[in-house]
Amino acid sequence: SQTIHQWPATLVQPVGSPLSLECTVEGTSNPNLYWYRQAAGRGLQLLFYSVGIGQISSEVPQNLSASRPQDRQFILSSKKLLLSDSGFYLCAWSGVEDYEQYFGPGTRLTVT
Amino acid sequence: AQSVTQLDSQVPVFEEAPVELRCNYSSSVSVYLFWYVQYPNQGLQLLLKYLSGSTLVKGINGFEAEFNKSQTSFHLRKPSVHISDTAEYFCAVSPTGFQKLVFGTGTRLLVSP
Numbered sequence: 001s002q003t004i005h006q007w008p009a010t011l012v013q014p015v016g017s018p019l020s021l022e023c024t025v026e027g028t029s030n031p032n033l034y035w036y037r038q039a040a041g042r043g044l045q046l047l048f049y050s051v052g053i054g055q056i057s058s059e060v061p062q063n064l065s066a067s068r069p070q071d072r073q074f075i076l077s078s079k080k081l082l083l084s085d086s087g088f089y090l091c092a093w094s095g096v097e098d099y100e101q102y103f104g105p106g107t108r109l110t111v112t
Numbered sequence: 113a114q115s116v117t118q119l120d121s122q123v124p125v126f127e128e129a130p131v132e133l134r135c136n137y138s139s140s141v142s143v144y145l146f147w148y149v150q151y152p153n154q155g156l157q158l159l160l161k162y163l164s165g166s167t168l169v170k171g172i173n174g175f176e177a178e179f180n181k182s183q184t185s186f187h188l189r190k191p192s193v194h195i196s197d198t199a200e201y202f203c204a205v206s207p208t209g210f211q212k213l214v215f216g217t218g219t220r221l222l223v224s225p
Contacts, residue, residue, distance in 0.1 A: 032211055
């Protein structure tokens, strides 16, 4: 069966520091991958999605970036964090011909 | 573009009572519809989905939803809730042929004894 992992589970970082969040999927090949941010009371906002290695689409311009160095690995990065980057970050995957998405456990990021 | 409205930010209900969580969407094209549940500090879990066929969709944990195209709604229902149903519920839409989801802002279901 397929599983999706995210780490770290929680992270506290100072303003201006770099960020790297990792997401990996097991048990499937060539998944579509997604990064979402969930801010309190605002639902989920799609940040990036990827349909293949090195193929990244950005939905919201900001100081975050994403990369997909391997088929089942998706990384969210920032060079300098802002206070507004605080939130709950969720990674998700879907099959090539599926429309439902399956979510990881999330990373709680607090920027201080 | 698509949008999803979940009018109720919070729904309090007593255990064993019925509940309905409302979801309305806006789209100029056909859509697929989904309900997800999120327990505290966890990811989202798919409750049910409507892709085509019967407009009444049954999901996990005794939940069901009905797609109403004329009213552009996809309300979630459960005839008798449990304490363990306390969670946040998200409605989402995806235009047919695309794999990006647009989420509502969520409804917090609070079940008390």
